[in-house]
Amino acid sequence: MILAANVLLVIGLMFIMLGVLGILRLPDFYTRLHAMGKCDTLGVALVLIALAIHEGVSLYSLKIVLISVCIGLANPTATHALGRAAYRSGLMPWRGDEERS
Amino acid sequence: MNTYFLGAALALAVAMTLSLYRVLRGPTTFDRLTGLGLIGTKTIVLLVLLGFLTDRVEIFVDITLAYGLISFIGSVVLAKYFEQKGADEP
Numbered sequence: 001m002i003l004a005a006n007v008l009l010v011i012g013l014m015f016i017m018l019g020v021l022g023i024l025r026l027p028d029f030y031t032r033l034h035a036m037g038k039c040d041t042l043g044v045a046l047v048l049i050a051l052a053i054h055e056g057v058s059l060y061s062l063k064i065v066l067i068s069v070c071i072g073l074a075n076p077t078a079t080h081a082l083g084r085a086a087y088r089s090g091l092m093p094w095r096g097d098e099e100r101s
Numbered sequence: 102m103n104t105y106f107l108g109a110a111l112a113l114a115v116a117m118t119l120s121l122y123r124v125l126r127g128p129t130t131f132d133r134l135t136g137l138g139l140i141g142t143k144t145i146v147l148l149v150l151l152g153f154l155t156d157r158v159e160i161f162v163d164i165t166l167a168y169g170l171i172s173f174i175g176s177v178v179l180a181k182y183f184e185q186k187g188a189d190e191p
Contacts, residue, residue: 009109013109013113016112016113016116019139020120023120023135023136024119024120024122033131033135036135036139040139040142041142044142044145044146047109047146048145051149051150054153055158063162063163063166064162066166067149067165067166070170070173071145071169074169074173075173078138078176078177079138081180082131082135082176084180084184085180085183086131086184089185089186089187
């Protein structure tokens with residue numbers, strides 16, 4: 001069980017680091033939002049499930065799983081709200097011929 | 102096992118510092134909000150890890166639950182506000 005928790009923790013941290021790499025290196029807002037929405041949700045959920053496995057069966061591990069479910073619902077919603085707000089306020093996607101920022 | 106969690110917490114701190122770069126010099130307001138959301142979700146994991154490091158999971162889990170809900174509401178409200186206001190930076 002501890003080995004499974006360790007493996008899940010390392011995989012989750014890897015996803016989080018990939019999300020940070022994406023948010024640093026991708027060319028415009030929408031691509032960065034893509035990196036944030038997926039990598040971050042999956043990485044945080046994996047790390048939290050690893051911590052719940054390490055804790056064992058108790059009330060606190062149930063609460064940690066509840067936090068993970070809350071993030072799985074809230075983070076895509078927040079990402080979608082951000083992308084919709086940016087599109088409605090007139091921010092145009094990157095076309096590939098401009099300078100990256 | 103304790104050093105394992107300490108290493109994970111340090112890696113998360115490094116990731117949060119790196120995403121602070123996008124908050125400080127993102128070209129538009131929405132880039133800054135993206136970095137802010139990233140830091141918010143990493144703070145949730147860091148709080149649970151701190152609970153494991155200090156052997157007081159029962160307190161930190163409740164704090165984390167409240168922080169996660171507040172962070173989500175703040176992110177959505179800021180997105181709605183800047184949708185009406187618009188990104189005025191280049």
